[in-house]
Amino acid sequence: MFRRILLWVSENHYLNNKLPKMGFVKRARSKFMPGETLEEALQAASELEKRDTSTVFTLLGESVEDLDESRGVVDHYKTVLREVRNRNLTSEISLKLTQIGVDLGSGIASDNLREILELAQRLNLFVWIDIEGSYYTDTTIDIYKGVAGKYSNVGICLQAYLYRTTDDIQGMLALNPAIRLVKGAYLESEEIAFPQKKDVDRNYLKLADELLVARRRNEVRAVFATHDSKIIDQIMSTIVLHEDLNLGDLEVHMLYGISKHVQESLLQSGVKVAVLIAYGSSWFPWYMRRLAERPANLWFLLSRMLVG
Ligand SMILES: Cc1cc2nc3c(=O)[nH]c(=O)nc-3n(C[C@H](O)[C@H](O)[C@H](O)COP(=O)(O)OP(=O)(O)OC[C@H]3O[C@@H](n4cnc5c(N)ncnc54)[C@H](O)[C@@H]3O)c2cc1C
Numbered sequence: 001m002f003r004r005i006l007l008w009v010s011e012n013h014y015l016n017n018k019l020p021k022m023g024f025v026k027r028a029r030s031k032f033m034p035g036e037t038l039e040e041a042l043q044a045a046s047e048l049e050k051r052d053t054s055t056v057f058t059l060l061g062e063s064v065e066d067l068d069e070s071r072g073v074v075d076h077y078k079t080v081l082r083e084v085r086n087r088n089l090t091s092e093i094s095l096k097l098t099q100i101g102v103d104l105g106s107g108i109a110s111d112n113l114r115e116i117l118e119l120a121q122r123l124n125l126f127v128w129i130d131i132e133g134s135y136y137t138d139t140t141i142d143i144y145k146g147v148a149g150k151y152s153n154v155g156i157c158l159q160a161y162l163y164r165t166t167d168d169i170q171g172m173l174a175l176n177p178a179i180r181l182v183k184g185a186y187l188e189s190e191e192i193a194f195p196q197k198k199d200v201d202r203n204y205l206k207l208a209d210e211l212l213v214a215r216r217r218n219e220v221r222a223v224f225a226t227h228d229s230k231i232i233d234q235i236m237s238t239i240v241l242h243e244d245l246n247l248g249d250l251e252v253h254m255l256y257g258i259s260k261h262v263q264e265s266l267l268q269s270g271v272k273v274a275v276l277i278a279y280g281s282s283w284f285p286w287y288m289r290r291l292a293e294r295p296a297n298l299w300f301l302l303s304r305m306l307v308g
Pocket of ligand 1: 129130131132157159182183184185186225226227228229253254255258259276289290291293294
């Protein structure tokens with residue numbers, strides 16, 4: 001119920017205009033973002049690298065309305081790639097197809113993605129494609145399959161809450177894909193997605209097992225993007241049971257500001273950890289999805305209101 005209300009707020013146009021301007025909402029934003037600017041994100045990444053933690057940059061913002069706007073996003077990500085290379089960071093980037101014009105036509109998004117991938121390939125850097133609401137799943141997977149054959153520096157995020165994801169994984173293994181597995185952050189109907197958290201968690205583990213089998217055959221780069229320490233522990237137990245993989249082969253991605261203690265203990269076990277740093281002025285829908293993930297976050301927001 002609580003999750004559904006916050007996810008509804010994240011999609012409400014009126015509240016999206018009003019709430020981000022309120023001081024206490026802005027103050028609370030700092031829990032999940034080092035700042036709105038790329039420079040702040042880059043500085044946070046340099047600090048994290050000192051602690052052996054890699055980073056993934058994502059510019060917040062969804063659905064662009066015209067070609068100029070989508071070009072602006074492409075140019076921005078090209079600047080990010082150059083900055084990452086100039087500063088010798090190990091960072092990757094993660095983008096949404098709606099940011100680079102998929103609502104204007106899948107060909108536009110695909111061409112824009114290729115332009116970013118060309119530069120990333122030249123700079124030896126990696127690009128992730130986020131997965132958005134289910135309206136975009138087919139198009140996102142088609143576009144990914146279209147580029148994965150040509151570029152080895154691109155990966156896709158897939159959601160464990162969707163019933164279809166096991167078939168989607170099997171359908172892309174021939175491409176030697178990179179897959180970042182998440183639970184899923186959008187409001188979906190029970191016709192297509194597990195409504196109960198326990199079923200999403202169980203499916204996450206099942207998909208993780210499938211990815212580890214493929215990883216053992218070197219058929220996939222598997223990244224587990226979750227803060228769920230029980231799930232991470234189970235994945236680690238599976239890995240140590242098999243001699244052909246070790247904890248250094250495990251990649252876990254988390255969001256900036258969340259579960260830092262888990263990140264520390266993973267690093268100590270030799271697991272590769274990366275933190276996704278979100279920045280940009282269009283942060284409100286993304287921020288609401290973070291609140292929806294954990295009731296305690298709402299209390300944090302309200303406490304910012306009280307501190308004035
Ligand atoms: C790197 C990364 C990339 C992502 N990309 C996408 C994407 O492209 N598409 C998509 O649909 N979703 C994406 N997500 C979001 C994802 O789908 C989940 O909504 C989110 O990760 C919460 O699920 P969880 O796996 O952490 O498990 P949960 O069961 O939600 O959380 C497990 C525990 O982690 C901690 N935790 C989780 N979330 C929070 C939070 N917001 N604040 C504080 N503590 C928290 C709590 O201790 C919680 O008990 C991404 C997540 C990550 C980490």
